[in-house]
Amino acid sequence: MKFLGLSRKDTRFLIIVILLTLATPILLQPFPEGSGLATFNAGYPDLMQRFAIFGIFAIGFNILFGLTGYLSFGHAAFLGVGSYTVVWMYKLLDYNVIWGLPLAVIFSGLFALLIGYVSLRRSGIYFSILTLAFAQMSYNLAYSVLTPITNGETGLQVYGNDAQVLLGANEPTSPHFFGIVMRENFWEPTFGGWSFTFNNGYYFTAVIAIIVFYISLRIFRSPFGLMLRAIKTNQTRLNYTGINARPYTLAAFVISGMYAGLAGGLMAAMDPLAGAERMQWTASGEVVLMTILGGAGTLMGPILGAGFIKYFENIFSKINDQVLHGWFAFLPDGLEDFLIGVSHFFVGKSWHLTLGLLFMLVVIFLPGGLVEGGQRIAGLFRKKKTTGGGGDPEHHPKETPHVAE
Amino acid sequence: MGILEVKGVGKRFGGLQALSEVTLSVAENSVHAIIGPNGAGKSTLLNCFVGKLIPDTGSVMFDGQSVLGRKPHEINQMGISRVFQTPEIFGDLTVMENVMISCFAKRDGAFRLHPFETVAHEQDIVEQAEQMLMDVNMIDKRRMHAASMSRGDKRRLEMAMCLAQEPKLLLLDEPTAGMARADTNNTIDLLKEIKEKRDITMAIIEHDMHVVFSLADRITVLAQGTPLVEDTPENIKGHPKVKEAYLGESA
Numbered sequence: 061m062k063f064l065g066l067s068r069k070d071t072r073f074l075i076i077v078i079l080l081t082l083a084t085p086i087l088l089q090p091f092p093e094g095s096g097l098a099t100f101n102a103g104y105p106d107l108m109q110r111f112a113i114f115g116i117f118a119i120g121f122n123i124l125f126g127l128t129g130y131l132s133f134g135h136a137a138f139l140g141v142g143s144y145t146v147v148w149m150y151k152l153l154d155y156n157v158i159w160g161l162p163l164a165v166i167f168s169g170l171f172a173l174l175i176g177y178v179s180l181r182r183s184g185i186y187f188s189i190l191t192l193a194f195a196q197m198s199y200n201l202a203y204s205v206l207t208p209i210t211n212g213e214t215g216l217q218v219y220g221n222d223a224q225v226l227l228g229a230n231e232p233t234s235p236h237f238f239g240i241v242m243r244e245n246f247w248e249p250t251f252g253g254w255s256f257t258f259n260n261g262y263y264f265t266a267v268i269a270i271i272v273f274y275i276s277l278r279i280f281r282s283p284f285g286l287m288l289r290a291i292k293t294n295q296t297r298l299n300y301t302g303i304n305a306r307p308y309t310l311a312a313f314v315i316s317g318m319y320a321g322l323a324g325g326l327m328a329a330m331d332p333l334a335g336a337e338r339m340q341w342t343a344s345g346e347v348v349l350m351t352i353l354g355g356a357g358t359l360m361g362p363i364l365g366a367g368f369i370k371y372f373e374n375i376f377s378k379i380n381d382q383v384l385h386g387w388f389a390f391l392p393d394g395l396e397d398f399l400i401g402v403s404h405f406f407v408g409k410s411w412h413l414t415l416g417l418l419f420m421l422v423v424i425f426l427p428g429g430l431v432e433g434g435q436r437i438a439g440l441f442r443k444k445k446t447t448g449g450g451g452d453p454e455h456h457p458k459e460t461p462h463v464a465e
Numbered sequence: 466m467g468i469l470e471v472k473g474v475g476k477r478f479g480g481l482q483a484l485s486e487v488t489l490s491v492a493e494n495s496v497h498a499i500i501g502p503n504g505a506g507k508s509t510l511l512n513c514f515v516g517k518l519i520p521d522t523g524s525v526m527f528d529g530q531s532v533l534g535r536k537p538h539e540i541n542q543m544g545i546s547r548v549f550q551t552p553e554i555f556g557d558l559t560v561m562e563n564v565m566i567s568c569f570a571k572r573d574g575a576f577r578l579h580p581f582e583t584v585a586h587e588q589d590i591v592e593q594a595e596q597m598l599m600d601v602n603m604i605d606k607r608r609m610h611a612a613s614m615s616r617g618d619k620r621r622l623e624m625a626m627c628l629a630q631e632p633k634l635l636l637l638d639e640p641t642a643g644m645a646r647a648d649t650n651n652t653i654d655l656l657k658e659i660k661e662k663r664d665i666t667m668a669i670i671e672h673d674m675h676v677v678f679s680l681a682d683r684i685t686v687l688a689q690g691t692p693l694v695e696d697t698p699e700n701i702k703g704h705p706k707v708k709e710a711y712l713g714e715s716a
Contacts (some may be wrong), residue, residue, distance in 0.1 A: 279580050286558075303569075
């Protein structure tokens with residue numbers, strides 16, 4: 061069973077990813093509406109779109125960071141370029157995302173070529189600082205000097221007097237793909253207490269996410285991917301083996317920049333806005349956290365990390381004191397107030413504290429990220445089969461971990 | 466005309482004249498050893514061959530072309546492979562992948578963008594790498610994580626990676642440094658085997674005279690940055706200047 065040039069194991073892996081992605085609106089809605097746990101449901105369009113978009117962002121970032129080990133702190137710049145490109149196409153042509161998205165990928169790729177060419181003259185911490193400096197420069201330019209292009213602090217959006225030369229009489233006036241309007245839902249079934257939302261925008265991003273995941277899978281298995289992993293392991297040996305590491309790293313940088321541009325473009329495809337804050341360093345930092353939390357250098361890790369962080373951001377921040385009162389109401393008053401007081405630090409506006417603690421725990425106890433956690437759990441069930449010991453020939457610990465099965 | 470022609474090479478580090486007027490010639494299909502006591506400038510000289518250092522004076526010609534000013538990967542593509550003092554391998558990759566990278570470097574040159582081929586489907590590369598691993602008796606270790614091997618095996622793997630490129634000149638920088646006697650003998654056997662099986666030119670930098678005498682066709686003795694003598698192993702053995710350089714003037 062060979063499919064699209066993948067090995068049997070990878071094909072199975074890809075199919076699982078496809079099924080999970082397509083079933084997301086059901087899987088993320090495990091609790092019936094109105095129950096106390098309904099707060100933890102995440103199956104609403106806006107959040108699911110973000111899962112897919114940040115998944116794409118992190119998959120691309122992982123091609124650079126996970127494979128070559130070059131830690132960029134400036135990938136948000138490409139996210140911003142992608143968003144601005146797509147909104148500009150709305151303003152000039154029409155609301156069909158087909159014009160903006162490919163251009164977003166091209167422009168962010170060119171921008172990445174420029175930044176990468178300069179930044180990759182250094183490695184390690186100096187490379188990180190250079191990328192950070194470039195991204196902050198881009199942010200500040202977008203915020204002030206480039207106002208004619210970016211509309212400064214207000215952010216770029218479509219106005220009534222914009223050209224929109226291709227806009228037809230009956231065309232939708234929000235982002236769409238040949239008439240499929242992103243913000244509309246095509247099916248909203250209710251089964252008993254459960255209700256599900258199947259959203260056009262989510263499925264559009266999901267299909268793109270699956271395609272780019274497949275591309276990243278192919279890159280991981282390609283000679284190009286092998287060279288990238290070699291760069292991370294031992295650049296000296298690579299140079300003395302007759303391979304010029306720089307163009308390889310630059311290619312990885314540009315590819316990951318294109319992924320980021322695509323993600324930024326999709327953000328604007330879901331919501332026709334682009335603001336400079338999308339380029340801020342916190343956004344660059346976020347994708348680093350996602351990749352490390354999920355497991356850098358693994359295929360599934362960045363997606364898990366992206367989902368995990370976005371879930372916390374949206375769900376934990378929703379839990380306010382009122383919700384807490386609801387949960388702890390059955391306890392005696394003094395104890396209730398105490399518990400709410402303690403929980404208060406971890407939810408609502410303070411959700412970052414929870415995320416920070418979890419991040420610390422993962423980095424300390426699971427250096428390989430959530431993926432390593434998954435593998436360890438899987439390992440417990442498979443204990444009988446493993447022979448143990450590091451020296452046996454069949455044992456190769458660091459061969460690209462494959463997971464999530 | 467040797468394959469490697471070194472003429473009048475000098476290199477100064479601040480106040481230290483590390484190399485001065487080094488002239489030597491490595492003949493094709495021979496094993497040429499460069500020996501000398503600590504601090505004689507052996508490693509500095511080798512670094513001038515591979516592009517890590519650029520000498521202040523003199524010329525280094527390989528196969529009729531100057532190597533000076535070229536980058537390490539360019540010099541490697543010209544046909545010089547290097548074995549390091551401590552084995553430099555891709556520790557996070559498997560043994561097989563390590564050798565395959567050399568095969569790719571030989572087939573595709575310094576850079577080729579091939580993101581959509583699949584490593585496992587590159588039949589010629591897989592076969593070459595497997596053949597190479599069989600040649601050095603490591604085929605049973607092909608799936609092993611390279612960093613988890615013993616030092617002797619790492620050395621063997623590094624050698625295999627260099628040989629897979631079919632270099633015109635193999636440079637060895639103290640291949641037995643810090644090894645136990647048994648490992649040293651294994652390495653010597655491996656080198657002898659390579660020498661017998663292939664038409665290969667080797668230049669060995671070595672501190673240990675025992676290693677050199679059993680392998681080399683010609684020996685250059687380096688002391689304080691200049692060549693003292695160049696001769697066959699038999700003649701070097703009893704040479705008074707060599708004794709002096711190694712054991713001090715009183716000997």
